[in-house]
Amino acid sequence: MRSLTLAEARERSSLITVTSYAVELDLDQGAEVFGSRTVVRFTCAEPGADSWVDLKARSVETVSLNGESLDPDAVVDGRLTLSGLAADNELVVAATMAYSHDGQGLHRATDPADDLDYVYGHLFLDAAPSVYACFDQPDLKAPYDVTVHAPLDWTVIGNGAATQAGAGTWTLATTKPLATYFMTVCAGPYVSVRDEHDGIPLGVHARASLREPLERHAAELFDVTKRSFDYFHGLFGIRYPFGEYHQVFVPEFNAGAMENPGCVTFRDQYLYRGAATRDELLTRANTVSHEMSHMWFGDIVTMKWWDDLWLNESFAEYMSHRCLVDATDYTDAWVDSSIVRKVWGYGAERSPSTHPVAGVEALDAQSALQNFDGISYAKGAATLRQLIAYVGDDQFIAGVRAYLTDKSYGNGTLADFLGAIETASGKDLEAWSRAWLLTADRDTISVGLEEQGGVIDSAVVRRETPADRPADRPHAFDFAGWTDGRELGRVRATITGPETTLAELEGTPEPAVLVPNASDLTWARVRLSDSTIAALPAQLGQIPDEQARAVVWSSLIDGVHGATASPEAFLDVFDAAWPHETNSSILTRVAAYAEHRVVPYFVPRDRQDAALARLNRAGVGLLERADAGTTESLAAARLVAGTSDDEALLRAWADGKGLPAGLEDDGDFRWIVVRNLASRGLIGVADVDGFRAKDDTLQGGLNALMCRASLPDADAKAWAWEQLTTRQGRSNYEMVHLARGFWVAPDDSLVEDYVPRYFSDVPAMSGWVGEDALSRVVLVAFPRVFTDETARLSAAAIARDDLTPAVHRSLVDADAELREALASRATFGAASGAASGATV
Known part of the structure; x- marks a missing residue:
């Protein structure tokens, strides 16, 4: 079409x-x-x-x-x-x-x-x-x-x-x-739970088989819903106008949620069947608040054309985090943003597909969809925080109210929005918007110290702007330093040039760890000094500021992707600091990133088992110390389940024996164990089918597909590839789960023959798979055979002129990650597996 x-x-x-x-x-x-x-x-x-x-x-x-x-x-x-x-x-x-x-x-x-x-x-x-x-x-x-x-x-x-x-x-x-x-x-x-708040009828709904988790989670969902309504009513000065407010948890949903007025749809994985970590509950609460904020920004006022989609998403991204911090118990929502949303957004910024937050004229609807990414969400939200620092919060909210009132039930544009903020603040935003909204990429921020006898003699902030996308962005943020858990100094500043002297730090003790953007107020690549990186294994776990810890982890992840920090350096910090982490978002997300991205992408094949063993030891240590049933215990158990090579332990857990407290009846946890067993060839198809029979649900079926695709034998891979690329009628979720399992293999030889087939077979699926779903399949199914030949085939595919916009964009982004992995392995691959280090 x-x-x-x-x-x-x-x-x-x-x-x-x-x-x-x-x-x-x-x-x-x-x-x-x-x-x-x-x-x-x-x-x-x-x-x-x-x-x-x-x-x-x-x-x-x-x-x-x-x-x-x-x-x-x-x-x-x-x-x-x-x-x-x-x-x-x-x-x-x-x-x-x-x-x-x-x-x-x-x-x-x-x-x-x-x-x-x-x-x-x-x-x-x-x-x-x-x-x-x-x-x-x-x-x-x-x-x-x-x-x-x-x-x-x-x-x-x-x-x-x-x-x-x-x-x-x-x-x-x-x-x-x-x-x-x-x-x-x-x-x-659908089964339902209903309530009412401030004259608004409320309902939450799900499949009949999810009645128990729906009823178990309903009180929490209603609490966040009510608090968000009160907060947004007070902030915007406009009452919710769409009558009843229903939240429907639906199967096989492509996104997290969709802001349909009066009838918001959510992926039903948010109704956690088993144990949930605190950050998972925070993520769901954030999604609830995010979609509600769209009732004003997106629904009451809708963008005129798709190129202003950021007006919807950046605003909702910012407002949901603000609401959680101000109106709910999830006061660490910005920490979660740092380690989840901004890591996602920084990845989008590193890709050749990067684009400005706004002002990219989408010549057709489908091309607009390609800019629906971490830049529209996470960078846009960070940009709004900088806008507030520039014009003032009261002026920003006054402008938002004027915009929403003037454009109610109609459409708005970037010019309309900025015009309202200019009128409310009295500030000209032309130069600001050109730098922050209309220019792609990000600045790099670092601090150079000179010291004598452990005392800072001079401190200079350096702001490096990308040469091929120059912009003069003002940054309002802070710097903080710690030694042995004691904060030695914190300076807030607005940086408007390439170099800025921090006179406030002169004469203060030199900290072991100095963190630019410690409160994560701006959008930038944070470059940590060599001495700070070297000190992190001993120091990071002692820093009491969880927001600063999230910034450090985000910087390390950025450095691994950019080949400025070795994966071994990341693992050294993980070994030392992760088991002592107390923030749930950092704890669970860093563990998942280490297991599913750092090790399989950046650690060479012959060292991956040793790297996984390091993760497993950290998980075992935390599991032994953590209180039963806590987020710490659950995060540790999941890491052990996914990385352990202890066949006896894995078989016992899969059979429900000796499980950590709180996981006795957790089918989702069991599938982590089963997938590990399957990928190691310790069970076969019949065993997977047996576990599937114990979990005869949509999620159980999806996990079984992923486990079958993970089996390390040629017949299993041939079956999975046929199911993925030729069996029409598979759901979007089934395709993604098959793709997730397929490239899991003990060595490249098992799957390398499928690399050229990927570049022909998967794009051809556009004949029967919708663009939104296929864009996800292209990313997840991209070959995990990190070789120059894969890069050559990928470049040739990207150069084709017959790809749909969604397939092309996903190929570009997946290719960028492949090249990051190749660059890291080329830079650090010759180092000893036990060594660590980083460069800046």
């Missing part, structure tokens, strides 16, 4: 104003298709002109425009031409649509736990026409009236409050004006 271009969108919006949608969906036609009838009322600024409506149907039964029948076979490339428009128009389209299995459009999934089916709509970015006929662009908003016919035992939830009008028929209350991609319907035998 052709993608809507910006020029086409501008032309159509200058001609068409949509006044209403009436959508009737018949979900009682079996498992493959559903009926869709749409009545669109709209005006035309130039009577007699032509336009088109977007429609991606399995078949079109009838079409009429202003009472005149049109040819139902006239849909070409997803568009139905509308000729000779009147000033006021009514279009009626009756069609048969296909359910999807890739997370886009109206997705239908079967829960193997009870063979019950569930449906949900995910219409971002351009999937709305696969559900109903529409003018599919974000600036043609309109109110919706939706009717749904469903099986008698189904419940229906949507943007408007649902009322059962008769047996199997549901009507949804008329909505406020919505962009087409926000319309959604969730239908199936």
Whole structure:
């Protein structure tokens, strides 16, 4: 299907104003298709002109425009031409649509736990026409009236409050004006928990087989929801306007969540079946708050075109963290951001696909999707923190309120937003926005010290700007130093030039560890000094400031990726400091990064077993000391389960014997153990199937696929590759789990023949897999055979001119990680496996 271009969108919006949608969906036609009838009322600024409506149907039964029948076979490339428009128009389209299995459009999934089916709509970015006929662009908003016919035992939830009008028929209350991609319907035998707050009816919903975790987590979900409502009502001065507020945990969801007004959809993995660490609960709370903040920024006011998507995501990213810190018990949310969100964003910034936060004109809808990444989220949020430092918090909030009020139920642009902030603050933002919003890449910040007798003689901050993307960014942040856990000094400064003297540090004791951007207030590459890196194994675990510890870990990860810090140096710090970590986000995320990224990507093959053994020893040590049932105990147990080579221990844990306290009935933990056993060839297909029988659920099936794909034999790899690349109808989640397991192998020889096949077979999947889902498959399935030949094949694939935008972007990003791994191995590969060190 052709993608809507910006020029086409501008032309159509200058001609068409949509006044209403009436959508009737018949979900009682079996498992493959559903009926869709749409009545669109709209005006035309130039009577007699032509336009088109977007429609991606399995078949079109009838079409009429202003009472005149049109040819139902006239849909070409997803568009139905509308000729000779009147000033006021009514279009009626009756069609048969296909359910999807890739997370886009109206997705239908079967829960193997009870063979019950569930449906949900995910219409971002351009999937709305696969559900109903529409003018599919974000600036043609309109109110919706939706009717749904469903099986008698189904419940229906949507943007408007649902009322059962008769047996199997549901009507949804008329909505406020919505962009087409926000319309959604969730239908199936969902189970629910309901509440109310401040006059707003609340509901949380999930599959019937998830009733227990839904009910167990409902109180926490409602608490974060209520606190977020109170916070945003007070901050924005505008009440939530979309009636009821439902949060639906749906199967096989491509993203974390989607901010559909009144009916937010979440991936149902957030309803943790077993034990959950504190940072997992924080992540979920952050997602709840993030999606709610979108009710104002994104839903009440929607970007005019996709190139201002950052207005939605940067704002929600910033506001959710601010809300958690100010209004909930998750006061360490910015620490979590440092070690999770900013690490993700810095990775996007390192890639050749990096782009400015804003101002990248997306010439069509699909190309806009390629900039929906860690820059739009994490960098955008950091940029907003710098904007607040520049104009003042009160002025920023006043500008936000003015923007939301002026553009309510309409659309906004970057210029509109900055204009509101300028008016409220009295500051010209042209130079600031050019440096922070309109220029890609990041500065590097470091501190040079000269000392005499352990006393600082001079301290100079250096700000290095990328030569190929110069910008003059002011940075407001701080520096702090510690020795043996005692903070020796902290300086706050605004840096506006290449070098800035920190006179406040002169005459103070030289710290063992000096951390630029210690409170993580800005967006930059933090370059730690040689002496600081050398001191980290002994010093990092003693630093009481968890935010600064997160910045140090983020800098180390950045250094490993940039080949300025060796993986051995990272592991030395891990050995010494990780077992003493008390912040849950740092503890769990650094362990996961060490196991799943640092070792398999940056440590040469012949040293990976030794590296995993180091991680395992750290996990065992923490597990022995941690209190039962704590985040520390769970994080340690997961690390041991994933890295241990102790067959007796792994088999006992897989069989439910001798488990750490709190994990006795945790099926998700068991799958970590089973995958380790499978990847080592200690169990076979029959054993995996046996564990699958014990966990006959969607998640159990996905984990079984991953474990089968991980088996270290040729037949298992051949089966997994065929299932991934040729079996059409696999869900988005099934494809990703097969891909996650496939490249796990004891040596390259088992899988190296699949490297060239990846570059032909996976891009070809665009013929039957949606762009959003395939972009994830391309990343996860990228070969983990780190050789020059893989790099050559990758470069040749990227140079092709027949790739879809999503496939091309994902290949570029995966190729960048391959080249980072090759550079690190070339730089540090000759060093002894026991050695450590780093350069800056």
